[in-house]
Amino acid sequence: SAGQEVVVQVDVTNTGKRAGEEVAQLYLSTGEITPAVAMPVKQLRGFSKVMIQPGETRTVSFTLGADEFYVFDPETVGYRVPTGSYTDHVGGASDKLPLSVDFENV
Helix, strand or coil, X not given: CCCCCEEEEEEEECCCCCXXXXXXXXXXXXXXXXXXXXXXXXXXXXXXEEEECCCCEEEEEEEECHHHCCEEECCXXXXXXXXXXXXXXXXXXXXXXXXXXXEEEC
């Protein structure tokens, strides 16, 4: 529902032979939303830098609260959480986001 937290979790695995760091990045995209406000194609909404040992898998969690969804509605001259379709994208770079999940905000 509009205003509820959205929790996104992703497993990050080090498949290499050396310890390393990864920065998991979460981007939010909108589909059709009401009010129909022009939005960027993808909006950075979180990132987490994790140190991972060889062969280790770490779970990274992101929580999106209502503040992450608010837009200014010119009709009501106030802020609100739009209803409609959204997509969360996760990856190591803004141009490499291999994981995504669609959801509706009603």
